């Protein structure tokens with residue numbers, strides 16, 4: 001068993017997602033090769049710093065132990081050292097040499113890690129354009145390929161073992177895309193498209209978080225990356241590419257009508273209907289997502305109702321206004337939204 005595995009299985013279970021229930025967010029439990037590289041670097045840095053700390057502390061204790069003791073005659077003002085200390089220049093030289101070697105070692109380790117991160121083979125990779133918005137994540141799969149492209153929000157599915165290339169963009173402020181179990185952090189800089197490559201090697205639900213203060217609701221700008229077996233992923237992808245389900249009964253039909261007649265259409269898209277605005281998350285397959293409002297609430301009927309009736313209470317400052325609907329209309333709308341698998 002490798003050191004890392006031993007460490008992960010002995011020390012971490014209590015802290016890991018296993019204890020809290022999935023999904024988990026933990027840079028110390030890599031679920032993919034990129035996070036593995038970063039984790040190895042972290043262990044090297046931790047070990048180096050631990051040795052330095054122990055050495056400095058030991059030197060300090062030795063100095064205390066060897067310091068000449070004062071007697072009653074000793075003046076409080078006198079320096080205890082007279083003239084050059086024997087052996088001190090040698091100790092300083094050795095210390096300086098060891099520090100330089102340690103720092104150089106860490107530098108080499110970082111450069112090697114960087115090269116390893118850049119070396120991920122990207123052949124047959126999946127391309128996802130990720131737009132950091134205030135305060136949610138818009139994701140467009142296979143942009144530029146009209147036959148395959150589709151949009152979702154705050155929840156990425158990826159196949160295990162396949163490289164994924166994220167094209168990160170932001171229209172206004174700096175965000176940072178960080179899913180610690182899978183990849184290092186990457187900032188989203190307005191005006192630039194930055195690329196982050198990752199690969200999940202273990203299936204799982206990994207939580208990510210905006211890691212750069214981006215405004216009032218920065219803390220409620222989370223997302224999930226769901227890494228699943230390729231066959232399962234393909235099923236998901238196929239379902240996401242399809243248009244929204246037609247309303248299947250009278251309640252759903254009424255719900256769709258409420259949606260189309262409300263301000264909702266000014267901001268949201270539901271593929272296959274007349275709603276095609278882009279000021280909020282694409283709702284075509286809303287019901288297939290685990291959470292709403294960027295990881296803020298579980299995607300249940302009750303939370304959906306609360307969100308639609310008063311988003312400003314859940315996420316003050318969010319760009320969705322409260323929409324007041326008669327109770328019957330709201331219930332029909334919820335029934336419709338819940339049918340959007």
Ligand SMILES: [Cu+2]
Pocket residue numbers: 132135174175176210211212213214218221
């Ligand atoms: Cu952000």
